[in-house]
Amino acid sequence: MxxxxxxxxxxxxxxxxxxxxxxxxxxxxxxxxxxxxxxxxxxxxxxxxxxxxxxxxxxxxxxxxxxxxxxxxxxxxxxxxxxxxxxxxxxxxxxxxxxxxxxxxxxxxxxxxxxxxxxxxxxxxxxxxxxxxxxxxxxxxxxxxxxxxxxxxxxxxxxxxxxxxxxxxxxxxxxxxFVDIFQDVDGGVGLEGNPRFKTHLIRERNRKIVKEKKQIVFSQTGKLECEVCSFNFKNTYGAIGEGFCEVHHLVPLHQADGLIETKLEDLAIVCSNCHRMLHKGNPLFKLTELKKMMTKKIGLKK
Ligand SMILES: [Zn+2]
Ligand SMILES: [Zn+2]
Structure with a gap:
């Protein structure tokens, strides 16, 4: 055809x-x-x-x-x-x-x-x-x-x-x-109508791979800690925070076709605050960039 x-x-x-x-x-x-x-x-x-x-x-x-x-x-x-x-x-x-x-x-x-x-x-x-x-x-x-x-x-x-x-x-x-997956995304981050951002979210909402990433990190480190600020939901919120974190996609979309297969190493464990801040960059901030920008290292160990 x-x-x-x-x-x-x-x-x-x-x-x-x-x-x-x-x-x-x-x-x-x-x-x-x-x-x-x-x-x-x-x-x-x-x-x-x-x-x-x-x-x-x-x-x-x-x-x-x-x-x-x-x-x-x-x-x-x-x-x-x-x-x-x-x-x-x-x-x-x-x-x-x-x-x-x-x-x-x-x-x-x-x-x-x-x-x-x-x-x-x-x-x-x-x-x-x-x-x-x-x-x-x-x-x-x-x-x-x-x-x-x-x-x-x-x-x-x-x-x-x-x-x-x-x-x-x-x-x-x-x-x-993909549209069906998209319907699951809450548009609360305030970048609605930006297809680059939407595609990014859609990839992050691929539940299977997100679950796999969390499982692997947890089995290797015994925790799910933000890779930027070390925030740990379980440590802060107790039992309801158990197993909770967000997963961010590291590969900038201009290097991908938007439909590309996601690999585990392309994903990072982040907290909700850092995740939103990463998305304030256009192109997205790198984890290391955001780390440098942080004036107060809230979750970081002394
Ligand atoms: Zn964080
Ligand atoms: Zn993200």
Whole structure:
């Protein structure tokens, strides 16, 4: 099954520019509104998308034959970059038709008319289109890495290096499992809408590995002590603090694809205070950096 990554400007709804102007979609969007503004505007059960590609989309790479006008059955993964940085998946079309040449829309919605938009490149049934709500956009796509999405707005993801990412995204589209994990996260840290941070939290909420990390540290040291300030929940709170600590992910997200497998050595035992402070850094503070910043070594032994 062919897959095509299409990078567009960042919008909340892609349902007209009114109150939802695209940002950061490349140089084009710095000057005017992109044609992706109606990428999730429905017309009679269909959805019509556009991506600004530097050349024609190579539909042969998507399975089209010689002389074909379009490739069929393509999965479109829409990506965009929010102000907070990075590139994330914002939605997808399944079973899409991707045309070589822009197609004229035969019927326009009022929103299309308002936006003076009467052509498209990609077509799908609206039941096959899914837009991820802004606060759930947590799947980071690595850019400018070997075999990864480059500066171009369309990416065929056919390099061997992309295989892993593609299969994970296909799995995500199928199961939406990361979103389900995400629903368990309380957004109380105050960085809602920042996909880098969300992805970070999602990885930390992978219960199995968090449990394993705690077990291993406990079996090796006999305690769960904050690696920054040595705070120990059990020592401070007694029995209710037994076995309690938070687990922080050390690998900065710009070095990971956001869907990468977490290893035990990538995790650190921290207390809730230090954990929040680590997250105040952008990029995240290192444990040693935070340790140096601490003016009062509360939990530390004299
Ligand atoms: Zn601490
Ligand atoms: Zn953390």
């Amino acid at each position: 062919a897959i095509l990554f299409c990078n567009v400007g960042w919008m909340n709804n892609y349902n007209g520019a009114k109150g939802d102007i695209p940002k950061r979609g490349g140089a084009f969007n710095d000057h005017s509104i992109g044609h992706e503004v109606c990428n999730f505007t429905e017309i009679d059960g269909k959805i019509f998308g556009y991506v600004r590609s530097s050349g024609k989309i190579n539909i042969k790479k998507l399975g089209a034959g010689k002389g074909d006008e379009f490739a069929d059955g393509v999965t479109i993964v829409w990506t965009a970059g929010p102000d907070s940085g990075g590139t994330v998946v914002v939605g997808w079309y399944k079973n899409a038709k991707v045309y070589k040449e822009p197609q004229k829309l035969l019927k326009l919605s009022n929103i299309h008319k308002e936006n003076k938009l009467d052509f498209y490149l990609i077509e799908a049934n609206s039941v096959d289109a899914h837009l991820i709500p802004v606060n759930d956009r947590a799947i980071l796509i690595p850019r400018a890495v070997k075999g990864g999405i480059g500066q171009s707005n369309v990416w065929y993801a056919q390099a061997p290096e992309a295989k892993n990412l593609v299969s994970r995204i296909q799995k995500y589209i199928k199961n939406r499992d």
